Amino acid sequence: MSGEQETSTRICDHEGCEEPGKFRAPKAPDVLDEYYWFCKDHVREYNAQWSFFDGKTEAEMNAQNSADKVWERKTKDYRDPEARAWARLGIEDPHQVLGDNATRNPGRGAQNSGRRLPPTEKRALEILEVERAETKAEVRKAYKKLIKVLHPDMNGGDRSQEEQLQEVVWAWDQIKDSRNFK
Secondary structure: OOOOOOOOOOEOOOOOOOOEOOEEEEEEOOEEEEEEEEOHHHHHHHHHHOOOOOOOOHHHHHHHHHHHHOOOOOOOOOHHHHHHHHHHOOOOOHHHHHOHHHHOOHHHOOOOOOOOOOHHHHHHHHHOOOOOOOOHHHHHHHHHHHHHHHOHHHOOOOOOOHHHHHHHHHHHHHHHOOOOOO
16 A cells, blocks of 8 residues: 555656656645645655644644544533433432432432331331431430430349330331431
């Protein structure tokens, strides 16, 4: 693949040369679809002197190299149509869907007001004597308070409240694994 055009009937465009012009070379960096036709010797000479980046700054060269990586096609911003949809859910980055925001519904207001909890979690809150809690930390405070009251070590070895203690421990297990509390 030498670039030679076997069917060319042109004469070399180099001044004073009568050889057949079988090799083409662009006339200028801005005019890449118009060519000079040279013989083999003159096309080598022309190519050795010619540079696409002559007269361009380093920034222009870097921009051209970047554009060439994608065949000079502009890339589409993937966030345009989706950004508004994610923003309605309070998510700036779509990958947050798998993070903390995945379990929150910002349209419902407070955690317990208007929120539907599974029956086991409702029962757990009743056992822990918690009317309204938004975080696991608040529920844990109530759990610790009940443990201190019900545990036999805190009551001088009295085991009469052991069944109630087991219910409190069960209730905390339900809440600590829950996704409904922060």
